[in-house]
Amino acid sequence: MSRPRLRDYGIAIGQLPPGPRNAITDVRGVRVGHATLIQGEGPLRPGEGPVRTGVTLILPHAGNLFREKVRAGVRTLNGFGKPCGLEELRELGVVETPIALTNTLNVFRVADALATHALAHNPEIGVSTSSVNPVVGECNDGYLNDIQGRHVGAAQVTAALEDALSGQAGLPVREGNVGAGTGTSCFGWKGGIGTASRRLPQEAGGWTVGALVQSNFGRPEQLVVDGLPVGRFLRPPGYRPQPEGGSIMVVLATDAPLTARQLGRLCVRAGAGIARTGSHFGHGSGDFVIAFSTAHRIRHWPQELTAPLPALAHEPRVLDALFAAVVEAVEEAILNSLFTAETMTGRDGHVRYALPVEPILERLRRPRW
Amino acid sequence: MSRPRLRDYGIAIGQLPPGPRNAITDVRGVRVGHATLIQGEGPLRPGEGPVRTGVTLILPHAGNLFREKVRAGVRTLNGFGKPCGLEELRELGVVETPIALTNTLNVFRVADALATHALAHNPEIGVSTSSVNPVVGECNDGYLNDIQGRHVGAAQVTAALEDALSGQAGLPVREGNVGAGTGTSCFGWKGGIGTASRRLPQEAGGWTVGALVQSNFGRPEQLVVDGLPVGRFLRPPGYRPQPEGGSIMVVLATDAPLTARQLGRLCVRAGAGIARTGSHFGHGSGDFVIAFSTAHRIRHWPQELTAPLPALAHEPRVLDALFAAVVEAVEEAILNSLFTAETMTGRDGHVRYALPVEPILERLRRPRW
Amino acid sequence: MSRPRLRDYGIAIGQLPPGPRNAITDVRGVRVGHATLIQGEGPLRPGEGPVRTGVTLILPHAGNLFREKVRAGVRTLNGFGKPCGLEELRELGVVETPIALTNTLNVFRVADALATHALAHNPEIGVSTSSVNPVVGECNDGYLNDIQGRHVGAAQVTAALEDALSGQAGLPVREGNVGAGTGTSCFGWKGGIGTASRRLPQEAGGWTVGALVQSNFGRPEQLVVDGLPVGRFLRPPGYRPQPEGGSIMVVLATDAPLTARQLGRLCVRAGAGIARTGSHFGHGSGDFVIAFSTAHRIRHWPQELTAPLPALAHEPRVLDALFAAVVEAVEEAILNSLFTAETMTGRDGHVRYALPVEPILERLRRPRW
């Protein structure tokens, strides 16, 4: 279901080195799970299919997230989207469930399933303590998928959780037509899930930044690959211009000890990574970024009033390195989603073609200077 | 299920006159519908009951809201809450579904039901046009209700819609233990749904402002009624201090021709109305305000590129009157929720008592000066 | 220049105890200095006088604030105002100069003077390190003062600094017609500088919250004193309704170890304190709140990459107490500004009368229940 990644061809984005997996799972303890739904062919029968969708979960750690939350920040680049959970994330600066990605109309059923999961492990929720705040992002995969059918339910969320928790942390992340990326489109080509990571120099703390994207934005003529204006020359077969109705969800993870305010600043820089691939942050594109830090856990039931929090002492020395890491990782994660995704035929015979990488690679390998 | 309102006792909040119904439905075309669920008694059996909850819908007009949207604004006073739809409302400045209120854990199922309703009337959603953005607010009614059971489903949303659309616009609004207010608590007493309205002087445009609240915040000692520090003297039977885990949802409607920016400014003033009843905007209280204007409809499929928009020419003359109207209407709506709600016994024998109004009225009627 | 404070009459606002001075200087290390300008009488000659204005400085500590910054947050309740320095405060979460209050048109000259002061003590600014961010708030005192004259310059800022640094920390704060409050009006009466503080219970950490306000908002009919609707009964001599062109600046200080995000949440609650005195957050009123914590200093030139930051481990237990402290201290600080200010005659024979306290006290002393 997946082709080689950008770096498999010897192409590197930016200056910083990636982590060992070049994935968000390079941030220690982070796990990713997918559930993928591909069923049926032919004309759209709303509620029945064809189905080309799924759900992807990002877990900051494998423990009980409600009881041991992680610090988080968020930025809305373009708010034309239906995510859940951002108000409370913004107010309290924490994430307390897995972060889920799915299709636009399915976001509520997935949030409900995350709540069910949290209730199962924390029966006190809503009874003797506050409620739980599921965080769910989404992209519109309706060009290929029977999006009205809302086929992702509790079973798929459970399967994705099991997928995330099976095996060890730090495993590679499947990309392309998988999970929430199964039915998405990017620059008129097949998009999907992509990931990448960057390692900071030791003198800047040696921390890791990982990015995972669900790519579903842009028009073909806009695509830029590592500065190469691919979109001016390469168009999908039979492409007819369409208004952009896409979106991109970006999830950032780091082990740097950042406050919620600082994590929010990281999110801003994801916008630069997205812009470098050619995006205009189109009107119809819901572009959201969520960042979390694994450096510290916030206990729901702490024993002390105060606790020392590991924190950056001086921002400039480290933050510019973190910002560069975010820009590079997001740009590469988007390109990985395009490079790895395979051609997909969906409802009504709609086809999203895999980005043809050879003509691009050939130009990228030419001397630039 | 409802006792007299504050004004039935001859008590008026503020200076401005109310509309004919003293309700959000005084704003021409606005409709409200409830579905109320009261089932079972005794100990909590999560998933089964006892059930003390419901859903309340506010419709800016009776037409197809997806095709004819209204301008809207929003403010988060305290973001410890799980509302849906605020990101897109903030970005685009419109509402395109009924605004729903329900319990915290039920917010996703209600949003899903609103999406189902929108799909039924607009089969192009997600297929040939963008998706739909359900707007849902919530309060935690878990003290009385089996909140984990998430008993409000598509059937209740449909019932509330039918309730809203039956009869004419401009009807009185049922208050107290009804719809989304069935199981809520306010200042340790029984809260619920409340509403009020204000009419501006003709020289300030003669427009109407209506407010509807789902009240679920505050501790007994904080309650202030029209300046009277009731909470210092009156406590619910058997009251034991509890951390505040409440919330308040406020919906404002007006026929004044306001932009989304101006509607957002109206929302800020709802905070003053809430504060006058004694709230501290508690840490655990999700306090959100949504405002919409019925003065203009934004067509999903317009015929022209531009259209003249009715707008306030000069803000100061009118906005201060609108702001005062918001403060007064919100304060009175909250008090109406308390005055009308009846004593309710819920899960595990938990009781929320009706606010005893006689001792309060007796003091309010004394000369203040 | 100052009459007794509210508590001198035996009236207490709220439930929490004040600190020893009932002032923002109860937060250890905080200092306040004023420079007051009262010159000339008779008709307004713009640029010459009469002058009824000044500047007030709040110092988080007596050291070099540029080199040892404090964490800070900010909220704009109504942005119709001209403060300086809020963008960077919001982005970086620190304050690195004294916080200055002055009149609206003088804000830039005061900011320039703060920059001059910072340059004098940190000659590297702008040469070998980043620039400095002066934080200045303002209210419009043009009803009494020759505001166009911008009479507050570097000499007054220096004098206020010397005033703040003379003597020990923890001294009482002069209130009423002093510093930035010299020419301000509140609810149609003479307003000015006011302050108050609250001490948290030991089980909530025992921390102190202090508030200082420059009060300049509201119309006479709105005034509420401890729940008593004073404005319905008491009007200034010869009062004629005027559009509100006021403002309020609130500065909050605490020794609780809060992050910038949490300090921003404190600021929101100042709005409840303001609302309790009768404010609608009028259209023309620039209402801003700045909060800082003295618990930790952020060094401009740190020696380590990371440092443990004292932080609240669990928000609910403490934050609700802090929020209540903010609401009470802000309400009392505003009332102190009204109770202490003396009648002032300014330009063109304009008079702002001292609030007559006796009729109010008489009613406040009556049994409420």
Added chain:
Amino acid sequence: MSRPRLRDYGIAIGQLPPGPRNAITDVRGVRVGHATLIQGEGPLRPGEGPVRTGVTLILPHAGNLFREKVRAGVRTLNGFGKPCGLEELRELGVVETPIALTNTLNVFRVADALATHALAHNPEIGVSTSSVNPVVGECNDGYLNDIQGRHVGAAQVTAALEDALSGQAGLPVREGNVGAGTGTSCFGWKGGIGTASRRLPQEAGGWTVGALVQSNFGRPEQLVVDGLPVGRFLRPPGYRPQPEGGSIMVVLATDAPLTARQLGRLCVRAGAGIARTGSHFGHGSGDFVIAFSTAHRIRHWPQELTAPLPALAHEPRVLDALFAAVVEAVEEAILNSLFTAETMTGRDGHVRYALPVEPILERLRRPRW
């Protein structure tokens, strides 16, 4: 003082056509004026020189801006900066003075001078009506300039105003080492003022978008010119890595009839234009965007309560074109600032070299595909 622009070499950024001047002054009625200060040489004597700075004013129209305001929006991309006037712009959605750009420490003196200018033409300000809100942005030019000296005063602001008002509207804009760009640096090269514009297709309304930048951000290794990673290959002579202490101010103008909310959305897209030139939105870079529309004037003293406002009827058809225009215009304006600026020697013999354009042009002219 200025070299050819990018387009003079036959290089075009993006797909949309520019206006006749390829400048912000292509938006009808918009005027730009500069005052440039270049004095002294040799070692820095703070307060004396050498001086390499100035001020640039952008006038939405040539009339009395306080009495006839224009709608405006703003976004803070990275708030490490000291602009004035953004709070009120955000709240009220208008601009009522020229928009000024200058150096960081001079921002307050320039704001004060704008106030002086507004008072001279509107003697009622602060006396019988509200105050005036000067809008000033800034960049740190301290590498070349005696920034502590704050050499831009009222005389320079007056001179820039006269420059803007001399001649007709629609003239070309001087770029490079002029006005607020006199002493700025960009990607380690000499930056300065740059401008560009785009014209929308008739079917998208035919409106114009103009951008003007004061460029002062980035490190040499980051520079990208039309997708070409110039910074990997081209470094300034004697360059030693320095922490980024820059900034970019972007001003956008359009004649499209946008609300303040929509103008804010335009601002977001400026970030994509900046990112395409290689920016990471560095920690120390204050990156702000202000957008205004000339389509409608908001009168300070209107005669009616309401007025029809020209407005976009349907966002998607037009907004994506406007967004693309912003991205392209901002990218080209930044590159114009780099291409036109000449080598400048400043304080302490510091040199910022003009970007050598020939090696870049040579690569840009090679076939890309």
